[in-house]
Amino acid sequence: MKRYNISWMLALLVTVLSSCSDYLDINTNPNQATSVQPLLVLPAAITGTASVSSQFNSYGVHFGGYMANAGGFSGFGNLFNYQLIPDNYNALWVNTYDNLNDYKYVIDQTEGDDTQAYANAAANIMVAYNFQKLVDAFGDVPYTEALQNNANLTPKYDDAATIYQDLVTRLNAAIALIDAAEFPAALNSSSDPMFGGDMEEWKKFANTIKLRILVRVSGVASLSSFVTTEFAALDKTLGFITDDAIVNPGYVKDKPNPLWNSWGYTTTGTLANSSRIPTQFAFGFYKGQKLTDTGRGAVVYKNFETNTPVNQLGNEVDAPTIITNYSTWYTGTFSSASSIGNALGVLKGASQGQVLMLLAESQFLQAEARLKGFLTGDYAASFDSGIAASYTYLYKDVTNVVAAGKNVTADVAAYKAENPDSYLVNIKLATTPAQRLEAIITQKWIAVNMINSEEGYNEFRRTGYPVTVPGGDGFENIASKLSTSTRADKLPSRILYPTSEQSYNAGNYKVINPFTDLIFWDPN
Numbered sequence: 001m002k003r004y005n006i007s008w009m010l011a012l013l014v015t016v017l018s019s020c021s022d023y024l025d026i027n028t029n030p031n032q033a034t035s036v037q038p039l040l041v042l043p044a045a046i047t048g049t050a051s052v053s054s055q056f057n058s059y060g061v062h063f064g065g066y067m068a069n070a071g072g073f074s075g076f077g078n079l080f081n082y083q084l085i086p087d088n089y090n091a092l093w094v095n096t097y098d099n100l101n102d103y104k105y106v107i108d109q110t111e112g113d114d115t116q117a118y119a120n121a122a123a124n125i126m127v128a129y130n131f132q133k134l135v136d137a138f139g140d141v142p143y144t145e146a147l148q149n150n151a152n153l154t155p156k157y158d159d160a161a162t163i164y165q166d167l168v169t170r171l172n173a174a175i176a177l178i179d180a181a182e183f184p185a186a187l188n189s190s191s192d193p194m195f196g197g198d199m200e201e202w203k204k205f206a207n208t209i210k211l212r213i214l215v216r217v218s219g220v221a222s223l224s225s226f227v228t229t230e231f232a233a234l235d236k237t238l239g240f241i242t243d244d245a246i247v248n249p250g251y252v253k254d255k256p257n258p259l260w261n262s263w264g265y266t267t268t269g270t271l272a273n274s275s276r277i278p279t280q281f282a283f284g285f286y287k288g289q290k291l292t293d294t295g296r297g298a299v300v301y302k303n304f305e306t307n308t309p310v311n312q313l314g315n316e317v318d319a320p321t322i323i324t325n326y327s328t329w330y331t332g333t334f335s336s337a338s339s340i341g342n343a344l345g346v347l348k349g350a351s352q353g354q355v356l357m358l359l360a361e362s363q364f365l366q367a368e369a370r371l372k373g374f375l376t377g378d379y380a381a382s383f384d385s386g387i388a389a390s391y392t393y394l395y396k397d398v399t400n401v402v403a404a405g406k407n408v409t410a411d412v413a414a415y416k417a418e419n420p421d422s423y424l425v426n427i428k429l430a431t432t433p434a435q436r437l438e439a440i441i442t443q444k445w446i447a448v449n450m451i452n453s454e455e456g457y458n459e460f461r462r463t464g465y466p467v468t469v470p471g472g473d474g475f476e477n478i479a480s481k482l483s484t485s486t487r488a489d490k491l492p493s494r495i496l497y498p499t500s501e502q503s504y505n506a507g508n509y510k511v512i513n514p515f516t517d518l519i520f521w522d523p524n
Contacts, residue, residue: 060454248353269337280474312474314481
């Protein structure tokens with residue numbers, strides 16, 4: 001991991017939050033800074049997590065079956081056959097740990113200070129959020145010896161299941177710290193670009209991360225006692241997030257939302273990526289090959305009713321090209337490099353917020369927990385709420401408000417009517433627990449499409465849903481047509497540890513088989 005450098009952090013703060021110059025004026029000479037106030041570091045760290053979240057989404061879109069190659073492009077070798085190398089996802093590891101270093105600084109500077117309890121708690125919650133992402137992608141990772149900078153440049157790798165359990169402990173402590181604070185300095189929209197200082201929302205976010213952790217390991221036999229105990233202790237009165245958890249420090253065209261910058265348009269107005277289009281596997285959940293979803297399909301995919309270009313990953317023979325000047329996930333209007341209209345759906349515009357967790361995901365987590373008896377309540381009601389929450393997010397504009405003329409209730413009803421015989425939409429038609437779980441996970445996979453796609457990949461590995469038919473056509477087979485994976489589903493089981501670890505932490509570096517070495521919660 002990179003050495004933490006306070007001057008570098010100040011440069012990041014100026015870059016990310018330059019619109020607040022008076023707020024950042026904390027040193028006469030920033031090149032000779034010796035300390036930074038934690039409430040200045042925290043918003044930069046949260047904004048950094050938003051950027052890293054987009055990188056996790058980009059990793060998930062390829063392995064999770066959401067994105068394929070367009071026509072006329074070469075150089076996809078490792079992606080086509082899943083013959084991964086350590087260099088493929090080096091940035092994902094390095095950037096996440098760099099971001100965690102920022103939170104560690106906040107925690108160190110505020111530990112034991114009641115006036116800074118809210119900042120400390122928020123930083124600890126975000127540490128848990130980021131470490132779960134790392135574990136789900138890499139498995140065992142440096143944790144107890146991590147983030148010590150020069151004190152330990154070769155941290156050991158901790159057991160992934162043990163890290164998961166400690167993350168729950170960390171989240172419990174953060175919630176308790178918020179409740180116990182007597183004279184805390186309030187966070188606000190400047191210091192908290194996600195919840196604007198609403199600590200009840202921070203507690204619900206922490207509770208929802210716990211829910212995700214517990215649901216993910218609910219099938220791991222060695223953790224059954226842990227899961228039962230922690231579900232019993234879960235604060236049901238507090239509940240879970242009631243809206244999408246979105247970061248927006250003030251994105252604009254020249255400093256855009258990272259998802260928009262990756263898959264929409266660059267700051268100069270050119271198309272950010274012209275080599276990727278949706279998979280047939282994903283598109284089939286909207287266009288009728290598996291399900292019909294006119295409401296969401298029309299706002300997610302350009303030219304949904306006519307000729308949205310789609311492909312199976314690895315098919316270079318019949319691969320269609322992109323729509324000129326358009327990402328196929330942008331449904332707005334491109335007139336010129338200086339005239340790009342806002343839209344609904346996934347790619348709304350440069351100023352849209354960056355999603356860290358969808359309300360839809362929270363509802364589907366609750367649905368599964370209720371289905372399995374860990375939470376009381378009606379799993380079907382949570383399932384229906386998850387679908388409605390997915391429609392709601394996609395119908396929101398760049399200001400995070402549902403657009404005029406969009407009726408979520410009516411369109412969800414139409415969705416159910418479009419698929420009258422499918423238990424994947426009408427869960428009460430499911431007759432077995434397996435079918436009910438399939439419905440929940442499939443709808444979650446649809447909801448996180450191009451938003452938090454890594455969660456779709458995680459849940460596919462954990463459950464095997466949505467159903468795939470290896471060897472089938474592109475609408476049935478989630479994997480690349482040229483896959484060399486030895487797994488039954490023909491996907492990778494994980495990514496490899498990066499070259500930075502191979503170079504700087506060789507004593508702890510692990511050689512991994514991307515098809516047979518599993519993340520601990522993966523039963524396959």
